[in-house]
Each structure stands twice: as structure tokens, then as C-alpha cells.
Amino acid sequence: MTATLRDDSSGVPLYEQVKDYIRDRILSGEWTIDHRVPSENALVGEFGASRMTINRALRELTDEGWLRRVQGQGTFVSDTRTRIELLEIRNIAEVIRSRGAYTSKPLLHQTAPANADVAEALEVAEDAEIYHSRLVHYLDGLPFQLEDRFVNPAAAPDYLAIDLAEQTPNEYLMRAAPLSEVEHRLEAVLPTPDQQVDLEIGPEQPCLLLHRRTWSGGLVASRAWLTHPGDRFYLSTRFSHSNGARRDRQSPRPL
Amino acid sequence: MTATLRDDSSGVPLYEQVKDYIRDRILSGEWTIDHRVPSENALVGEFGASRMTINRALRELTDEGWLRRVQGQGTFVSDTRTRIELLEIRNIAEVIRSRGAYTSKPLLHQTAPANADVAEALEVAEDAEIYHSRLVHYLDGLPFQLEDRFVNPAAAPDYLAIDLAEQTPNEYLMRAAPLSEVEHRLEAVLPTPDQQVDLEIGPEQPCLLLHRRTWSGGLVASRAWLTHPGDRFYLSTRFSHSNGARRDRQSPRPL
DNA sequence: GAAGCAAATTTGTATATACAAGTCAAAGCT
DNA sequence: AGCTTTGACTTGTATATACAAATTTGCTTC
Numbered sequence: 001m002t003a004t005l006r007d008d009s010s011g012v013p014l015y016e017q018v019k020d021y022i023r024d025r026i027l028s029g030e031w032t033i034d035h036r037v038p039s040e041n042a043l044v045g046e047f048g049a050s051r052m053t054i055n056r057a058l059r060e061l062t063d064e065g066w067l068r069r070v071q072g073q074g075t076f077v078s079d080t081r082t083r084i085e086l087l088e089i090r091n092i093a094e095v096i097r098s099r100g101a102y103t104s105k106p107l108l109h110q111t112a113p114a115n116a117d118v119a120e121a122l123e124v125a126e127d128a129e130i131y132h133s134r135l136v137h138y139l140d141g142l143p144f145q146l147e148d149r150f151v152n153p154a155a156a157p158d159y160l161a162i163d164l165a166e167q168t169p170n171e172y173l174m175r176a177a178p179l180s181e182v183e184h185r186l187e188a189v190l191p192t193p194d195q196q197v198d199l200e201i202g203p204e205q206p207c208l209l210l211h212r213r214t215w216s217g218g219l220v221a222s223r224a225w226l227t228h229p230g231d232r233f234y235l236s237t238r239f240s241h242s243n244g245a246r247r248d249r250q251s252p253r254p255l
Numbered sequence: 256m257t258a259t260l261r262d263d264s265s266g267v268p269l270y271e272q273v274k275d276y277i278r279d280r281i282l283s284g285e286w287t288i289d290h291r292v293p294s295e296n297a298l299v300g301e302f303g304a305s306r307m308t309i310n311r312a313l314r315e316l317t318d319e320g321w322l323r324r325v326q327g328q329g330t331f332v333s334d335t336r337t338r339i340e341l342l343e344i345r346n347i348a349e350v351i352r353s354r355g356a357y358t359s360k361p362l363l364h365q366t367a368p369a370n371a372d373v374a375e376a377l378e379v380a381e382d383a384e385i386y387h388s389r390l391v392h393y394l395d396g397l398p399f400q401l402e403d404r405f406v407n408p409a410a411a412p413d414y415l416a417i418d419l420a421e422q423t424p425n426e427y428l429m430r431a432a433p434l435s436e437v438e439h440r441l442e443a444v445l446p447t448p449d450q451q452v453d454l455e456i457g458p459e460q461p462c463l464l465l466h467r468r469t470w471s472g473g474l475v476a477s478r479a480w481l482t483h484p485g486d487r488f489y490l491s492t493r494f495s496h497s498n499g500a501r502r503d504r505q506s507p508r509p510l
Numbered sequence: 511g512a513a514g515c516a517a518a519t520t521t522g523t524a525t526a527t528a529c530a531a532g533t534c535a536a537a538g539c540t
Numbered sequence: 541a542g543c544t545t546t547g548a549c550t551t552g553t554a555t556a557t558a559c560a561a562a563t564t565t566g567c568t569t570c
Contacts, residue, residue: 013552014553014554015553015554039520040520041519049555050554050556050557051557052307052524052555052556053553053554053555056554058521059522060318063318069520069521069522070520070521070563071520071521071561071563072519072561072562073563074519075520186463187485188443188461188462188485189443190461204459206444206445206461206462207443207461208441208442208463230442230443230461294551295550295551296549296550306526306527307524307525307526308525310553311523324550324551324552325550325551326532326550326551327531327532327533327534327549327550327552328532328533328534328550328551329533329551330550511570512569513568513569513570514567514568514569514570515566515567515568515569516565516566516567516568517564517565518564518565518566519562519563519564520561520562520564521562521563522560522561523558523561524558524560525556525557525558526557527555528554528555529552529555530552530553531551531552532549532550532551533548533549533551534547534548534549535546535547535549536545536546536547537544537546537547538543538544539542539544539545540542540544
């Protein structure tokens with residue numbers, strides 16, 4: 001029996017192992033855009049898997065934007081630049097911090113029992129003890145972000161020990177609980193009375209509310225609500241398509 | 256042989272028929288949030304399909320955000336409120352259009368001289384003649400997007416000839432001026448009085464304003480302002496990194 | 511060298527079958 | 541009444557097998 005890439009002891013489903021193997025090669029740069037991925041049959045041999053298991057892995061990677069497939073021709077690495085850039089997205093406060101004139105004011109940094117919503121978001125038992133921080137971030141003396149964050153102690157046991165004057169929650173979490181997955185959700189809301197006070201805005205100032213949830217090592221590590229006054233803040237993205245003429249980039253990279 | 260829902264003459268793959276059947280029931284309102292979808296075995300019977308085919312359909316609908324599944328418990332209709340992948344290279348109206356119950360109302364479709372802002376955005380001379388359209392997009396009779404768009408004639412000379420009842424500006428532009436680059440910018444705003452009328456919302460309804468600029472063959476092809484009421488609409492992204500242990504996905508994926 | 515054709519390879523779709531794991535309700539026991 | 545066990549049902553993962561459709565490759569003929 002020849003050795004295969006498959007690892008039956010890890011508890012990771014085989015189709016996920018195949019996905020990880022391919023994504024690793026793309027992220028490492030070993031397989032660049034348009035590189036031809038081994039055929040389904042070749043991967044069957046390499047993993048000792050069934051073709052349907054390999055097919056599922058490749059289809060899901062295709063749906064996620066990593067690969068593109070052409071019937072009869074093969075499977076190729078897609079233009080993943082944008083997605084890789086996204087993987088590097090940091091907390092907005094950190095991007096802005098690098099521009100100088102940044103300060104933050106911690107309002108809260110303590111343990112708390114997880115209510116139903118937070119428990120569901122962090123995937124812990126209701127009333128389990130979790131960490132809760134709230135800070136206002138300032139740029140040039142103006143608040144630009146209200147951060148309300150819950151952290152799963154299992155993912156970052158020493159979280160409460162950090163000094164929020166020295167580093168943002170996210171800076172710490174990136175080291176303590178290297179992220180494996182991120183979910184973002186954006187919507188437009190009006191600020192609550194408390195948020196109006198913290199952000200020094202009026203009741204009719206629309207805000208961008210960014211929900212950010214991160215995973216680390218199979219655990220939900222953190223859940224943050226980041227509220228930004230709409231008049232001081234916007235999000236932007238910029239990317240090019242593989243087959244079009246490139247043009248010189250002018251605007252700074254997206255946050 | 257009992258009748259089944261399967262249609263072998265349509266050319267539509269069976270797993271897609273299953274997806275269409277379920278999506279139709281959700282979009283029609285017949286199945287509302289938390290409704291329990293028939294089990295895989297029940298659907299096997301209804302479609303005369305194999306369980307793996309049914310499973311694929313349900314998994315994909317789950318990945319797309321329509322359903323949520325709990326092992327041992329069942330499959331349920333998810334919160335299907337409108338959500339759009341933040342970085343998708345498609346006009347939002349088109350994503351929603353694919354769900355059916357979509358209409359649009361053109362308000363404007365003509366030439367206009369480029370004012371300073373528009374000239375800068377399109378990279379044409381001030382007062383140069385450009386094309387200007389404005390439409391309201393509806394889903395289930397409710398306006399969800401106000402589109403204000405300027406088009407560079409050099410990139411799409413025949414733009415004004417299109418019938419906005421037949422296709423969206425973006426559908427046309429994708430063909431006439433295949434895009435090579437896209438820039439998005441998102442912010443939260445309150446609607447202007449005109450926008451309140453067009454979108455049928457109150458003055459305090461915060462809106463997501465998406466600026467979208469596209470390039471084609473080295474030219475700026477189009478600049479659009481897309482305004483969405485915040486209570487009917489949010490954006491989300493979701494992606495994973497290779498080195499994290501797999502976790503069960505609960506939150507819906509963007510469309 | 512070009513054209514035509516068949517075989518091989520590749521992805522797309524589908525089925526039957528099996529075992530694992532989670533949930534829930536009913537039955538049995540105390 | 542409360543607890544435990546069991547069976548049924550449900551989703552999760554996996555395999556072997558098969559045919560369809562698209563593309564590529566190799567061979568033959570001219």
C-alpha cells in the first residue's frame with residue numbers, strides 16, 4: 001500500500017483535508033494563478049479517497065473562488081488575489097492607527113456571563129463566562145469607531161491580561177489565536193443613545209455597523225460589533241479582473 | 256410508479272431542480288423562516304432521486320444562505336433577508352433578480368453634460384457629454400435599491416439604446432464593456448428627500464450607499480451610486496483560512 | 511503539414527449503499 | 541414521577557460504480 005496524503009487520525013473529514021491541501025498550496029504561492037491542479041483521478045490516488053469525495057472538495061473550492069473548472073479541460077487556480085487580500089484584513093482601528101494621531105479609550109474590559117445571543121455567536125453555553133471589552137477608537141481626537149467585543153476564553157485564555165492602552169484587542173488576538181476563518185457583515189443603522197454619547201454624534205447620524213466574527217483552531221475566538229459614524233468613515237475595496245487591462249492604482253488599499 | 260417532482264426532459268440537473276423547488280417555496284413565502292424542510296429521505300421519495308443528490312442540493316442551499324441544518328434535528332429555512340457578498344463582481348440588482356419577484360422602474364435614461372464630480376469620476380472632460388440613468392429596483396414590490404449611474408460613451412457607445420425594462424444597465428455593460436477593474440466604496444447615509452420618495456422610506460431610515468466604479472479596456476466605463484435602505488438590506492462576507500480546524504457552519508453564506 | 515477520427519482523459523451528474531453522529535420520543539424500570 | 545434505555549429518524553461523511561459531455565491527444569491518411 002503506497003502512502004497517501006490522507007490522515008485518518010486527525011478527525012478532519014477527508015474532503016476538508018483535500019481542500020486544506022489545495023488551499024495551502026495556493027496560499028503558499030506554490031500554485032499560482034492558472035496553475036493546473038492535479039485531476040480528480042490523480043487526487044484519488046494521492047489521497048486514497050473516492051472520486052466523489054475529491055469532487056466535493058474541488059467543487060466547494062470552486063464555489064469559494066479558489067479554483068475554476070472546465071469540463072474536459074481541468075481544474076485551475078483562480079485569480080485569488082482579492083480573497084488573499086481579504087484574509088489579511090485587520091481590525092480597522094489598526095489600519096488607521098498606522099496613520100498616526102490614533103488613540104483609544106477603553107470603557108470595559110472584564111468577564112461576563114454570555115447571554116443567549118453572545119452564547120450562540122461564540123458557540124459556548126449560555127451563561128458561560130466569557131470576556132467582554134468595549135472601547136472607543138479616536139483619530140485626530142474624533143471618535144471613529146465603537147468596538148464592542150466578546151472573546152471566547154478557550155481561544156484566548158490570557159485576553160483579560162492585556163493592556164488596552166498598549167494594543168488593540170485584535171492585535172492581541174491575532175497573536176494569541178491566529179485566525180482561521182472570518183465572517184463579516186455590514187449594515188446601516190442609527191446609533192443607540194449610549195452609542196451617541198460614546199461616538200459624540202447625534203441621533204440622526206447613520207452608522208456603518210460591521211459585525212466581525214473570527215475562528216481560531218476550530219473555535220469561535222471572538223465576536224465584535226464595530227460601529228462607525230457614516231460621515232467619518234467608509235469602506236472601500238479595489239481589485240482588478242484577470243482578463244482586463246490593468247490601470248495604475250491611486251486610492252489606498254481597502255481596510 | 257408514483258409521480259415524482261423530477262423532470263427529466265428539462266435538461267436541468269436533478270440537484271438543481273431540487274434547489275429550485277426549495278428556493279421557490281422560500282421566495283413565494285410558502286416556507287418562512289424556521290420552517291422545517293422535508294427530510295432528505297422524504298425528498299428522495301418526492302423527487303425519485305438518490306440521497307446524495309438531495310444532500311448536495313441541500314448542502315449548496317445551506318452554503319448559499321437559504322437553509323440551516325442541524326445534524327439529527329433537520330433542515331430549516333434560514334433568515335433569508337437580502338444579503339450580498341461584498342466583493343462580488345456583480346450588480347446587486349442582478350443577484351436579487353435571479354430570485355424572481357424583481358422589477359425595476361426607470362426614472363431617467365438620457366445624455367447629460369458631465370459636471371465636475373462626474374467628469375472626475377469618469378475621467379472625461381468637464382461638460383463632456385455622458386450618459387445618465389436612474390432607476391428604482393424592487394423586490395416583492397418593495398424598493399430595495401436606487402441606482403444613479405453615469406456611463407462613459409467611449410466605453411459603451413450604444414448604452415442609451417438599451418431598454419431598461421429588458422435589462423439592467425449593468426447587464427448591458429458587462430457585455431458591451433467587459434470590466435477589467437472595479438472599485439467599491441461603502442458608507443452609511445441618510446436619504447435625501449428625493450431618495451425618500453423613490454425608495455418609499457422615512458427621513459430617519461439609514462441607508463447603505465455603495466459607490467461602484469468600473470473600468471473597461473483602460474477606460475472608466477461607469478460610475479454608479481447605489482442606495483439601499485438599511486432595514487431591508489445588509490452585506491456579508493465569509494471566507495476561511497487553511498490552517499484552522501474545520502467547524503460546522505451555521506451562519507449563512509452570501510449569495 | 512493538415513485533416514479526420516478514435517481513444518483517452520477530464521469534469522459533470524447520478525445512484526446505491528454503508529456507517530457515524532446527533533436528536534428526540536417512546537418504552538421500561540424503579 | 542423521574543430516570544434510563546432503546547429505537548427511529550435525521551444529518552454528516554464516504555465509497556464504488558456508471559454514464560454523459562467536453563476536451564485533449566495520438567494515430568492514420570492524404
